[in-house]
Amino acid sequence: MLDYNKYLRQQKFPLIWCAGCGDGIVLKSMLRAIDKIGLSKDEICMVSGIGCSSRLTGYVDFNTLHTTHGRAIAFATGVKMAKPEMHVIVVTGDGDATAIGGNHYIHAARRNIDISVILFNNNIYGMTGGQVSPTTPIGSRASTAPFGNPENSFNISGLAEAAGASFVARGTVHDALILDKYIEKAIRKKGFSVVEVMTPCPTAYGRRNRIGDGVAMIKDLKEHSVSVRKASKMSEEELNDKVVTGILVDRERPEYTDNYNKLIERVKGSNS
Amino acid sequence: MSELTLIIGGNAGQGLESSGAGFCKALNRGGLHVFSVQDNRSRIRGGHNFYLIKTSTEPIVSWTEPVHLLIALTAETVDIHLGKIVPGGAVVYDPSLEIDEDRIKDREAIPIPLPLYDIAGEAGGSKMMANTAALGAVAGLTNFPIKHLLSVIEDNFRKKGDKVININKKVAESAHDHAASKFGDSFKFNMEQQNGAQRMVMNGNEAISLGALVAGCNFVSAYPMTPGSSIFEWLNKHADEYGIVSKQAEDEIAAVCMSVGAAHVGARALVPTSGGGFSLMVEALGLAGMLEEPIVIVLAQRPGPSTSLATRTEQADLLYAINASQGEFPRIVIAPGTIEECYECGGRALNLAEKYQTPVILMTDQFLATSNRTLDKNNIDLGAIKIDRGALLTDDDLDKIDGEYKRYKFTENGISPRALPGHQNAIFKTTSDEHNELGEIVEAADNRIRMNTKRMKKLETALADMNPPKTHGLEDADITFVCWGSTLAPLTEAMNRLNNETSNTANIIQFIDLFPMPVEKVMPVLKNRKRLITVEGNYTAQLGSLLQMTTGVKIEEHILKFDGRPFSPEYILEHLKKLEKRGRNG
Ligand code: SF4
Numbered sequence: 001m002l003d004y005n006k007y008l009r010q011q012k013f014p015l016i017w018c019a020g021c022g023d024g025i026v027l028k029s030m031l032r033a034i035d036k037i038g039l040s041k042d043e044i045c046m047v048s049g050i051g052c053s054s055r056l057t058g059y060v061d062f063n064t065l066h067t068t069h070g071r072a073i074a075f076a077t078g079v080k081m082a083k084p085e086m087h088v089i090v091v092t093g094d095g096d097a098t099a100i101g102g103n104h105y106i107h108a109a110r111r112n113i114d115i116s117v118i119l120f121n122n123n124i125y126g127m128t129g130g131q132v133s134p135t136t137p138i139g140s141r142a143s144t145a146p147f148g149n150p151e152n153s154f155n156i157s158g159l160a161e162a163a164g165a166s167f168v169a170r171g172t173v174h175d176a177l178i179l180d181k182y183i184e185k186a187i188r189k190k191g192f193s194v195v196e197v198m199t200p201c202p203t204a205y206g207r208r209n210r211i212g213d214g215v216a217m218i219k220d221l222k223e224h225s226v227s228v229r230k231a232s233k234m235s236e237e238e239l240n241d242k243v244v245t246g247i248l249v250d251r252e253r254p255e256y257t258d259n260y261n262k263l264i265e266r267v268k269g270s271n272s
Numbered sequence: 273m274s275e276l277t278l279i280i281g282g283n284a285g286q287g288l289e290s291s292g293a294g295f296c297k298a299l300n301r302g303g304l305h306v307f308s309v310q311d312n313r314s315r316i317r318g319g320h321n322f323y324l325i326k327t328s329t330e331p332i333v334s335w336t337e338p339v340h341l342l343i344a345l346t347a348e349t350v351d352i353h354l355g356k357i358v359p360g361g362a363v364v365y366d367p368s369l370e371i372d373e374d375r376i377k378d379r380e381a382i383p384i385p386l387p388l389y390d391i392a393g394e395a396g397g398s399k400m401m402a403n404t405a406a407l408g409a410v411a412g413l414t415n416f417p418i419k420h421l422l423s424v425i426e427d428n429f430r431k432k433g434d435k436v437i438n439i440n441k442k443v444a445e446s447a448h449d450h451a452a453s454k455f456g457d458s459f460k461f462n463m464e465q466q467n468g469a470q471r472m473v474m475n476g477n478e479a480i481s482l483g484a485l486v487a488g489c490n491f492v493s494a495y496p497m498t499p500g501s502s503i504f505e506w507l508n509k510h511a512d513e514y515g516i517v518s519k520q521a522e523d524e525i526a527a528v529c530m531s532v533g534a535a536h537v538g539a540r541a542l543v544p545t546s547g548g549g550f551s552l553m554v555e556a557l558g559l560a561g562m563l564e565e566p567i568v569i570v571l572a573q574r575p576g577p578s579t580s581l582a583t584r585t586e587q588a589d590l591l592y593a594i595n596a597s598q599g600e601f602p603r604i605v606i607a608p609g610t611i612e613e614c615y616e617c618g619g620r621a622l623n624l625a626e627k628y629q630t631p632v633i634l635m636t637d638q639f640l641a642t643s644n645r646t647l648d649k650n651n652i653d654l655g656a657i658k659i660d661r662g663a664l665l666t667d668d669d670l671d672k673i674d675g676e677y678k679r680y681k682f683t684e685n686g687i688s689p690r691a692l693p694g695h696q697n698a699i700f701k702t703t704s705d706e707h708n709e710l711g712e713i714v715e716a717a718d719n720r721i722r723m724n725t726k727r728m729k730k731l732e733t734a735l736a737d738m739n740p741p742k743t744h745g746l747e748d749a750d751i752t753f754v755c756w757g758s759t760l761a762p763l764t765e766a767m768n769r770l771n772n773e774t775s776n777t778a779n780i781i782q783f784i785d786l787f788p789m790p791v792e793k794v795m796p797v798l799k800n801r802k803r804l805i806t807v808e809g810n811y812t813a814q815l816g817s818l819l820q821m822t823t824g825v826k827i828e829e830h831i832l833k834f835d836g837r838p839f840s841p842e843y844i845l846e847h848l849k850k851l852e853k854r855g856r857n858g
Contacts, residue, residue: 014317016315016316016317016319017316017317018317019317021316050579068548068578069579070523100523126316127314127316128497128498128501131496131501131520132520134522144494144505144508144520146508203316
């Protein structure tokens, strides 16, 4: 079995995450994927924003950059363009990446820059106490939606696909081993890749919406997830309360740092 | 008079915040005064958090450092706070924490091992109820009537149903009996029931929200950010009763823009945030200045820059709030120092914004925002706040308009009569570009000069509404402290102690109205002082700089603090001594 310790800054333990939080499952899955690829620690630059999941960068022994709310992908873009040989991985949440950081998320996908985004989707703002996020399902309760959320929610993966990402997958913490594969593929993929991970926040979401503790929420996730294959045979109505999991996009598109290098060569060539 | 300070300390995630706030309520129901400090780490779980409550039979000026009763839910709590325990004080802890009793006895304090977890378990509760047990024990040790704690439990858990209420009550009662019978005699500090005036418990954010509500706030847009969020949540919770549109936005840029939009069509709009969020709002702040839209931003400060100490306190955004701008436009900045002033300012800010048709920034900090204090009920006068909509044209006025309505009409005082969109006689344009009286883009130099002058003129006009600073204590004193915001409470206590030792030692000048600075009203208050010292929660003495900039008075001495923790009277007195030592040596 993998010795996770070699990737962890153990002096920073215990983790800040609540009992029953899914974030630790994603952390381990990510480490397994990185280990499988065989990346050395100094090749990785891991960037995060603000939120519960973004605190992950404090616990891993890579080059880490814990930045400001919503801006992780913009920082990561700077890192990647200045040092394209680095593996740049962004750890972010639904609020961080698609509310305050939504713009950066869309434009990074459009550029198709070679960054892998691991997006922890728990449908809520955990750290600040349970406010509504862009993925809080309509009708759900949040501290800022005491009468139920009146807004439609985002399809985060669909957004990345539409904007031009090379690779998009959606997994859940219930199926952690499959998640390893998605993350591995995402990191290997040249281009903008997103793995949206459905993960429970019992503290700020589960309790308020009477789903229960972490275990109950993971069971609930299991019951509500269907594979892409299965989903393709289901009606929109049937899919209403479902989470479609699997590899949603895997395509070849020109990548941004490559394009940029070509540009440099062309401009230099025409100057000489 | 009897007074007592208790700390309940433990890990994040142990529910200290709600237990602490709940106990403040219980004490208030028992006729006691309270003053609390909330100290959280920026973590969801783990890490030391504590809630301090000072309670007294008499009104409380400020929290103070010495602790009489320490409730330790973790061993770390004992390590951190034992040094502040007074002789005769006590430390309550679960025996499973294996605290060395001798350490407590060395400080002449009483070790009180109480099986809080077992008590909770035996009453049918969970581990999480250890804090309910702890509060029950506090009541038992101090002779405080348990019924008040039970009534708060009933109120707080009402939504969760009778079963949860009953278990919690049982846990509290059983811990109470246990503590009272075994240790009640040895612990000498009491919190006995007081009868008399009806009071209430409120923190700064609640008071601002209430003030705004009374002043007709009907639109609030925000993005989650500690310590501003709870204003949004409070207004949101009451949105149905009072007809408030509340909108959580996708970021602070959107939040403030929504309020500018709402204000444009007539809403009384409020945007709560903290420094990081305010930074994102600066562009729209200028837009509000240019379009002359009344918005109120509540800037609840926390340490910066960037994420810094996210759950803590500081007063380092003052010059930023006053100066954050691209180009020049008028704004008003006010900063309450007490809960009552939070209430007043919450209403006043909305009035000032409409009166001067420009953004108002109401500044507090985490300490004031979250500190729960008792108030006499008549200190919050619901009738005192009157809605002032300034030069707003009524439908009748608009019916009578003949010819083109000029939204940005040049006037003597800079304030143009304001129509809201939706009347056939006053269909008007606005633009973020420089514009003429009709709101049409105009680049001509003479128009720019006139229009910019008109806008800036409002700063001068607003001076009429800017109050001089308040003086606390005697007019004449050897030392005059100068402060703003939350510092007032601990500073007042420090002043009282100095004056009790030697009369006429110290007084305080407290600034609430900070910008535009009413220099003519300020000078008589500031001048002829023997010795001025600013006391501020920042590194650079920003109030000192502001006063020098606006009044020319240069204050040479400062007591500063920027560790993310609130001032205490003890800290101020200690640093005063240091200043004096330095003065003598220098
Ligand atoms: S608040 Fe929610 S997301 Fe944050 S650590 Fe706790 S369970 Fe996880």
